[in-house]
Amino acid sequence: MPAVISTAGLARTFRTKAGPVDAVRCVDLTVHEGEILGFLGPNGAGKTTTLRMLTTLLKPTGGAATVAGCDLATDPAGVRRASGYVAQSGGADPQITVREELVTQGRLYRLPKAEAVARAAELAEELDLTSLLDRKTGALSGGQRRRLDIAMALTHRPKVLFLDEPTTGLDPAGRADLWTLVRRLRDEHGTTVFLTTHYLDEADALADRLVIVDRGTVAAEGTPNALRLRHAGSLDATLQDTFLAITGRGPAAPAGPAPVAV
Numbered sequence: 029m030p031a032v033i034s035t036a037g038l039a040r041t042f043r044t045k046a047g048p049v050d051a052v053r054c055v056d057l058t059v060h061e062g063e064i065l066g067f068l069g070p071n072g073a074g075k076t077t078t079l080r081m082l083t084t085l086l087k088p089t090g091g092a093a094t095v096a097g098c099d100l101a102t103d104p105a106g107v108r109r110a111s112g113y114v115a116q117s118g119g120a121d122p123q124i125t126v127r128e129e130l131v132t133q134g135r136l137y138r139l140p141k142a143e144a145v146a147r148a149a150e151l152a153e154e155l156d157l158t159s160l161l162d163r164k165t166g167a168l169s170g171g172q173r174r175r176l177d178i179a180m181a182l183t184h185r186p187k188v189l190f191l192d193e194p195t196t197g198l199d200p201a202g203r204a205d206l207w208t209l210v211r212r213l214r215d216e217h218g219t220t221v222f223l224t225t226h227y228l229d230e231a232d233a234l235a236d237r238l239v240i241v242d243r244g245t246v247a248a249e250g251t252p253n254a255l256r257l258r259h260a261g262s263l264d265a266t267l268q269d270t271f272l273a274i275t276g277r278g279p280a281a282p283a284g285p286a287p288v289a290v
């Protein structure tokens with residue numbers, strides 16, 4: 029399978045008054061076409077900083093990366109064309125409808141009006157939002173809002189979808205729905221998905237492969253079962269124990285309210 033994301037020695041140091049902070053020291057990773065990759069790590073490991081670099085929001089201070097064949101440093105516009113990004117909290121004007129939000133997004137991507145309208149309908153169908161098209165976005169549930177955020181990120185049919193903690197704050201049913209949806213996107217469109225999550229059950233259920241970062245570098249990678257076997261000694265081990273064996277710490281605590289286990 030060809031690589032869709034590839035990084036070599038990716039690094040970012042922040043200059044602060046108290047001195048330099050090496051948020052990401054050296055991240056080497058590869059994500060294959062059509063893969064769902066779970067990107068995990070303890071608090072402060074460098075997940076968000078890596079994600080912000082890969083989505084061109086932040087310039088690396090070291091190393092290199094390509095997304096869909098486009099170099100982060102020399103072709104950031106190409107990276108953006110190939111990527112959809114769903115940040116942790118979306119949401120614009122609560123008074124506009126789902127349809128208006130989707131059409132506006134299409135227009136932002138320079139689709140002619142008729143095409144933007146057609147694309148909105150298509151995305152709504154795909155993300156189970158058709159019955160909500162005329163609802164004000166302020167009246168959506170957390171799960172519906174998240175589906176709308178994903179629909180917007182897919183407007184330009186990106187090859188890669190970056191999801192930053194997609195189910196934080198959702199209830200168990202909303203999380204399960206979102207997992208189904210992400211899998212369907214991958215299965216039907218071959219979309220490559222790079223997701224950060226604080227939930228090990230989510231990583232286990234959704235990701236084909238996990239990359240665990242710690243202190244700004246990759247501490248382990250593999251399928252959930254390969255990691256269990258390698259680091260916790262048994263396929264029966266919990267992913268929590270596996271994670272502890274790798275990092276010596278628990279996974280990062282989510283910013284939002286923690287859902288009960290599904």
Ligand SMILES: Nc1ncnc2c1ncn2[C@@H]1O[C@H](COP(=O)(O)OP(=O)(O)OP(=O)(O)O)[C@@H](O)[C@H]1O
Pocket residue numbers: 042044049050051052069070071072073074075076077078280281
């Ligand atoms: N703008 C910044 N200036 C200085 N230090 C920063 C900045 N952004 C992040 N850091 C530091 O870099 C390190 C990595 O941060 P990052 O947010 O990437 O971690 P994370 O893995 O996403 O953590 P969390 O799970 O808690 O969200 C942390 O020590 C953080 O304090």
